Amino acid sequence: MILLVGLGNPTPDSNDNRHNVGFKIIDAVNQKFGLSKQKPKFKGLLTTGTISNKKVYAIKPLTFMNNSGICIRELIEYFKIDTDNIIVFHDDLDVDFSKIKTKFGGSSAGHNGIESIDKFIGKDYSRVRIGIGKPEKKMSVSDFVLTNFTEEEKVDLENVIKNIIESIPILIDKKLDLFSSTVNNK
Secondary structure: OEEEEEOOOOOHHHOOEHHHHHHHHHHHHHHHHOOOOOEEEOOEEEEEEEEOOEEEEEEEEOOOHHHHHHHHHHHHHHHOOOHHHEEEEEEEOOOOOOOEEEEEOOOOOOOHHHHHHHHHHOOOOEEEEEEOOOOOOOOOHHHHHOOEOOHHHHHHHHHHHHHHHHOHHHHHOOOHHHHHHHHHOO
């Protein structure tokens, strides 16, 4: 079993925030692979289905970014999912806009959603870091991640999400480096 997690904040006005790119990816996965209707479970919106002949759960935690780990721990304990079968999609300031980087384990680099997950389940899971750019003018990081993407950025972001979705089978096979190079070179 594979668990796909998209990080974000569950308020309607957060939908196009930089911090919500993980939610957008889970929505695209659900649509592309015809996963079940979203159901509120484990303090999140959960879908299930099959991708590349593997049972997949996909969740958008409703606990707000800073408490994402609560939702994830409940779900993996219930379904007995190993942490090395978890893939988390999240925004990253340290990655150039519209690029992605993947890694297994490691530091949270100050990302509060990742820090929460690390606290509740440890660090042994995969991360897909989606570049959201850095603020151009003096603005706090916390304010910047809560700003909406510009119209131009939304177009670029749609292409990135499309490339991620097309390459999901590679990711589910845990070929992180191949996944990154495939998505970034499209």
